[in-house]
Amino acid sequence: MATPETAESAVRVSKVGYLGFETPDLDRMIDYYTKMLDFHLQDRSADTAFLTTGADHHCVVLTKGGPKARVSVGYEIWEPIADAQRRLAEAGYKVERRTDVAPGTPDVLVMAEPGTGAQLHLFAAQERSDADNTPPLRPTKLGHVAAFTPELASLQKFYQELLGFRWSDTIGDFFVFLRCNADHHAANFMASTKYDGMHHVAYEMRDPNHLITMIDHLAKNDLRLHWGPGRHGPGHNLFTYHKDPDGNTIELFTQIDVIHDENKGFWEPRPWHETYPMGPRTWEVDLATVNIWGPINEREMDH
Structure with a gap:
């Protein structure tokens, strides 16, 4: 297995921010995340819910559909969105800059992950949640x-x-x-x-x-x-x-x-x-x- 070195011109991801799921039963999955894993429900609509473990607005996105896991993965990056957009475009990747992806992430680069069908979302920061500071059960x-x-x-x-x-x-x-x-x-x-x-x-x-x-x-x-x-x-x-x-x-x-x-x-x-x-x-x-x-x-x- 080849192990290519990190390129000097790469976009600098700092952490995995969130994961998107599609689910046929939104209420059932919300119950699982809030009652079993003790996540905080930050926001929801008729067909979408945003849950978090901490200060970030969300780390799990549930949408009616599926069932299908890993429909999207959000990565927080160190650099300005415009710089990341330019680097990826120069490397030949189609990237869309959007303001409507989700509450809490008003400026996001959206691109296809090669070969998997998943969407990658790159963002500089999330808005803050109103979750309490890590209750006893909740994952960190x-x-x-x-x-x-x-x-x-x-x-x-x-x-x-x-x-x-x-x-x-x-x-x-x-x-x-x-x-x-x-x-x-x-x-x-x-x-x-x-x-x-x-x-x-x-x-x-x-x-x-x-x-x-x-x-x-x-x-x-x-x-x-x-x-x-x-x-x-x-x-x-x-x-x-x-x-x-x-x-x-x-x-x-x-x-x-x-x-x-x-x-x-x-x-x-x-x-x-x-x-x-x-x-x-x-x-x-x-x-x-x-x-x-x-x-x-x-x-x-x-x-």
């Missing part, structure tokens, strides 16, 4: 989004050369992890001609106790895990997976690897790392890569 943020792609190498190149992502890890030759800030990954992609769309979306919990409290809450409401708890190899995050009402895979995680010094390129030392110092690598395809603790869910690695 939208952490990352994973998707299938029939053209992994070209999509990885697009993210690194055009959006400024950096390579973090690869499993075999089919699953790549990319970062846009200190977190191990904000986007990861699995090569597949069998599946398309979203692989999973992940929301971060503060620590293991916070994760356990949330899992207990889900269990009390008859919502069961289908994989985990466990610890991944790439990223080394503690993870659990369950399904939302539309059948989308939801990961709740904590303790993900972070890089504090890009010049050195090593992950922050952790006692469970395989090497010291630990840096980006290509992992063998085996049990310990997927879950250091043991059991594997075959569906999560089926491509």
Whole structure:
């Protein structure tokens, strides 16, 4: 697997901002996000809802339709919108600048993600939500989004050369992890001609106790895990997976690897790392890569 370097002329993404879903039952999905995951409902209309975990106006957008996950992904960028628009146009990509995408994001660049059918939204900042400061159950943020792609190498190149992502890890030759800030990954992609769309979306919990409290809450409401708890190899995050009402895979995680010094390129030392110092690598395809603790869910690695 080639690992292209980040281009100097790339748009500089700072974080994954939001994820868009289509759902046939808007009220059911709002109930799931507000009652199961404790998200704050910031705004809604007859066919759209905007939910958040914190200060940003939204990190989840629900629209009547589907069911379909990852119809759009919003990325916050460091630079002015006009500069990003110029860079992308010069690179040959069709980009539309819009003011009507969503409340809270009045100035957005919209473009097609190569090969997946999803829309990418680039914005400089969101308006603030009126959510309380992180209630006890609520995840701290939208952490990352994973998707299938029939053209992994070209999509990885697009993210690194055009959006400024950096390579973090690869499993075999089919699953790549990319970062846009200190977190191990904000986007990861699995090569597949069998599946398309979203692989999973992940929301971060503060620590293991916070994760356990949330899992207990889900269990009390008859919502069961289908994989985990466990610890991944790439990223080394503690993870659990369950399904939302539309059948989308939801990961709740904590303790993900972070890089504090890009010049050195090593992950922050952790006692469970395989090497010291630990840096980006290509992992063998085996049990310990997927879950250091043991059991594997075959569906999560089926491509």
